[in-house]
Amino acid sequence: MALFSVIALISFWILIYSSDYWTVIGLVVFLSIFYTPIQPLQDAYAYETVSTLGLNYGPMRSWGSIAFVVATLIGGWYLTFGEPAELLFLTVGSLGLLALLAVLLPGMPSESRSSSKESVWAAEELRDPQFLLVVLSGGLLLGSFSALYAFASIFWLSVGISDAMVGGLWAIGTLAEIGIFVWGSFFMRHLGAWGLMVTGGVASIIRWMLFPYATETWSAVLLQLLHAGSFGMVFLGMVAYTSKLVSSKRLGTAQGLTQTAFGVVMGVSGIASGWLYAIEQAYAFYLMAGICCVGVLTLMLVTKRV
Numbered sequence: 001m002a003l004f005s006v007i008a009l010i011s012f013w014i015l016i017y018s019s020d021y022w023t024v025i026g027l028v029v030f031l032s033i034f035y036t037p038i039q040p041l042q043d044a045y046a047y048e049t050v051s052t053l054g055l056n057y058g059p060m061r062s063w064g065s066i067a068f069v070v071a072t073l074i075g076g077w078y079l080t081f082g083e084p085a086e087l088l089f090l091t092v093g094s095l096g097l098l099a100l101l102a103v104l105l106p107g108m109p110s111e112s113r114s115s116s117k118e119s120v121w122a123a124e125e126l127r128d129p130q131f132l133l134v135v136l137s138g139g140l141l142l143g144s145f146s147a148l149y150a151f152a153s154i155f156w157l158s159v160g161i162s163d164a165m166v167g168g169l170w171a172i173g174t175l176a177e178i179g180i181f182v183w184g185s186f187f188m189r190h191l192g193a194w195g196l197m198v199t200g201g202v203a204s205i206i207r208w209m210l211f212p213y214a215t216e217t218w219s220a221v222l223l224q225l226l227h228a229g230s231f232g233m234v235f236l237g238m239v240a241y242t243s244k245l246v247s248s249k250r251l252g253t254a255q256g257l258t259q260t261a262f263g264v265v266m267g268v269s270g271i272a273s274g275w276l277y278a279i280e281q282a283y284a285f286y287l288m289a290g291i292c293c294v295g296v297l298t299l300m301l302v303t304k305r306v
Helices: 002-016 021-035 038-053 057-078 084-104 113-117 129-143 146-158 163-182 184-213 217-225 227-245 248-279 281-300
Strands: none
Touching (some): 002 021, 002 084, 038 227, 038 248, 057 084, 057 163, 057 184, 146 163, 163 184, 163 227, 184 217, 217 227, 227 248
16 A cells, blocks of 8 residues: 555656646556555455454544545635646645555554465455445446536536535535444444445435436535435445455455446446436436446345345
């Protein structure tokens, strides 16, 4: 994690001073190789502390969401007088802090040289159909956010919601997500990982089906509160599910597979939603609802319900 953070830091630093199109493309591709695995490695480490030290994952993860809100506010404040490209320096600083903290962390008890040399697909638990179904369903449910990230702000502005309120809507969604993480143990006890993912999936279907009709501030606020389920519950359930189905020494790889599924679905659906949004705004969000329906149906095939 420390090594990847340093490589990502250097890549971002070079990116700041790059202007050639193909140089930027190459840097972004190179950066994605090392930047993308950082979060699954963090989740794997965090869940190992849950199993070995009895810590609560939800409150730990909530600090990531809080940091997102703080970083967004700082970025918005900086843009009132600074240049957008200069925000990359804040990213570089954050990655430097992450690298330092990663070096100071103790090693994971499950880490061993023998396991690191083993082929990923040699591990039977990573080929377990039940695990792969969870990975697929999680990828579908979380990948459905492509239309939100690409077009939500544009849509809200197009229906007359103010710039300031658009920022507020993003903050409301993140705060709802934080609530789920803080009270994660409560929901986990009552719903379990499978129940969390299904509940979150249903919330996603409702959210995306109604999104084109939320043209007033109050209705947009209500739908943003569903972010607690559509992201918070799905993400928390998927991470917990993975930790139950896969041993600690392969958690990093397992979390990486979930992130890969999420990234592939988001990439493909993002392109498709762009085409649909150009035809009719609502179609992009209906596509997301359809993807979530497939995700929930996939969960129904999972028999190891923890």
